[in-house]
Amino acid sequence: MTNFRFLLFILGAAFIFLSCSEGEKDRLNFEEQGREVPEFNADSAYHFIERQLDFGPRNPNSKGHQQAKRYFLNTLEQYAGARYVYSQDFTAKGYNGDTLALSNIIASFNPQSSDRIMLCAHWDTRPRADKDSANQDKPILGADDGGSGVGILLEFARLFEEQPPPIGVDIVLFDGEDYGKEGDLSKYFLGSRHWAKNPPVEGYSPRFSILLDMVGGQNAQFPKEGYSMQFAPALVNEVWSIADEEGFDELFIQQMGSKISDDHVVINRILGIPTIDIIRHNPSSNNSQFAPYWHTHNDNLSIISKKTLDGVGKTLLELIYNRISVSD
Ligand SMILES: [Zn+2]
Numbered sequence: 001m002t003n004f005r006f007l008l009f010i011l012g013a014a015f016i017f018l019s020c021s022e023g024e025k026d027r028l029n030f031e032e033q034g035r036e037v038p039e040f041n042a043d044s045a046y047h048f049i050e051r052q053l054d055f056g057p058r059n060p061n062s063k064g065h066q067q068a069k070r071y072f073l074n075t076l077e078q079y080a081g082a083r084y085v086y087s088q089d090f091t092a093k094g095y096n097g098d099t100l101a102l103s104n105i106i107a108s109f110n111p112q113s114s115d116r117i118m119l120c121a122h123w124d125t126r127p128r129a130d131k132d133s134a135n136q137d138k139p140i141l142g143a144d145d146g147g148s149g150v151g152i153l154l155e156f157a158r159l160f161e162e163q164p165p166p167i168g169v170d171i172v173l174f175d176g177e178d179y180g181k182e183g184d185l186s187k188y189f190l191g192s193r194h195w196a197k198n199p200p201v202e203g204y205s206p207r208f209s210i211l212l213d214m215v216g217g218q219n220a221q222f223p224k225e226g227y228s229m230q231f232a233p234a235l236v237n238e239v240w241s242i243a244d245e246e247g248f249d250e251l252f253i254q255q256m257g258s259k260i261s262d263d264h265v266v267i268n269r270i271l272g273i274p275t276i277d278i279i280r281h282n283p284s285s286n287n288s289q290f291a292p293y294w295h296t297h298n299d300n301l302s303i304i305s306k307k308t309l310d311g312v313g314k315t316l317l318e319l320i321y322n323r324i325s326v327s328d
Contacts (some may be wrong), residue, residue, distance in 0.1 A: 028234040028274060030323040037321040040257040042306040042311035048075075049143060049151035049216065052123075053301055058146065059127035059138030060100040060179055069103055072123065072173060075154055084108040088200055092190045100169060102189045103174040106200060109160040113168035113324060118209035118273065119156065119316075121149025122191065122263060130182050132296035141300045143290065144280070145178065146214025148304065152313055159317070166326050170206065177213075179183050184226050185261060186191040188280030192263035194309060196270035204262045207324075208235050209275040211264040215312045218305040219289050221250075221259030222282040228276035230259075231268040236276050248311035254312040255283040278312065 051071065056064035069087070076085045105123065125142030129135055129280040141147075153171050160169060176190025215222070228236045243252035257279075264275040279291050293299045 009248040011217065015165060016291065025226055028238075029325070030234075030238045030319070031325065033166075033322050033325060034214070036163070037317050038163045040159070040310060040317050042310040043154060044158065045151045045216075045309045045313060046304060046306050047151075048154040049147045049304055050301060052147045052150060053141050053143055057127075057141055058123065058125045060094065060102055060124060060176055062113065062127075064123065064141065069105065072105050072150070072154075076105065078111055079157040080107040083156040084111050086200060086206075088195060089309055090177065090194050090198075092194070094179065095181070095182055095187070100176065100179070100190070102194070104175055104195045105173040107157060107170055107171045108196070109157070109169045109191075110164050110166075113326075116168035116170060116206040117324070118170045118172060118206040118290065120152055120174060120192075120209060120263065120267075120277075121210070121212045123144055123150050123173040124175050124177070124191070124279075124294060126178040127178040128181075128295075129297050130295050135240045135297060138297070140297055141297065142178070142215040143264070143300050143304050144214045145294065145299050148214060148309065149212035152215060152309060152316075155313060156317070156320075163321075165320050167207075167320070168325050169320065175227065177263055188261070189263055189266050192266040192323055194269070196266050199271065202274075204271070208232060208263070208275050209267055210239070210316065211262060211267075211275060211277045211279075212312065213262055213277060214280040214291065214294075216304045216309050217280055219295070220251050220280045220291070220305070220308045221283070222278050222280060223255045225257045225279055225281070226259030227262075227265050227268065229256065231264075232274035232276050235274060239276070239278070239315060239319060240324065242323065243285055244314040245309065246311075246314055246318060248315055251308060251311040252278075252315065255281065256291065257281055257283050260289075272292045299305055 174191035178188030264277040
């Protein structure tokens with residue numbers, strides 16, 4: 001990685017973008033463009049989840065965390081080119097006086113384009129299993145909570161290399177999302193907060209951003225998450241309408257969900273980038289909010305569904321390749 005050259009390049013791109021200043025109103029307008037959309041491969045996305053789980057739990061300061069970081073950097077460098085992959089390393093205070101060594105991992109595709117979008121997920125996994133009946137103090141594997149979003153984004157990276165997207169795309173893998181103890185929001189979203197307060201690119205201004213969290217479980221349902229509807233309703237409605245057209249209406253359900261604190265709230269509030277969260281949760285408050293395996297040791301490979309991965313992957317590729325009008 002030559003981080004310095006990467007930064008110089010992106011700074012240049014951001015400057016060009018600011019000087020062109022495309023109309024704000026066009027940035028969340030979508031229509032069919034008649035472009036070819038690459039085929040999402042759910043087996044490959046599944047494989048990218050499996051590989052992460054091979055490292056064990058990826059909670060901060062663990063061996064699995066270190067190994068997974070190296071794996072993400074190597075994999076993304078293979079697809080984006082080493083010049084366009086960047087590890088934003090930082091530390092944060094953990095519990096019991098621990099210092100956490102954390103890294104946000106960023107990869108840029110179609111880097112010459114000043115007109116960009118952003119896709120993100122958290123790559124860390126939870127250091128405890130608060131919702132389990134046993135071994136609550138042990139870290140979880142996080143197949144869905146962490147692994148699935150990253151798995152889909154790595155599959156996108158593979159496809160972006162094969163068939164470059166019509167717009168610039170930045171993949172950002174946030175660290176330290178799921179570190180906090182229940183009820184202590186100050187120790188959640190460590191990576192997205194650091195990234196938003198110290199953007200690697202001054203004035204970074206993608207058209208929009210999409211966060212993927214718990215997007216690979218069996219029987220998943222994605223209601224329209226509340227903060228996403230508050231900050232970027234046009235984008236939510238476009239994604240859900242594509243899913244409906246593609247036959248994934250049982251996955252992306254036409255119901256309002258609840259407001260969920262996640263990395264997208266940080267990005268919306270600190271940087272004002274319209275960001276939505278595709279996140280599995282139950283629309284009705286009568287049930288428990290999340291999947292039965294959430295924050296337990298059952299969040300392992302056995303609950304991952306290729307059908308769910310396929311629905312999310314195909315919907316988003318249609319958006320990225322075929323619904324965004326690009327002027328040049
Ligand atoms: Zn979680």
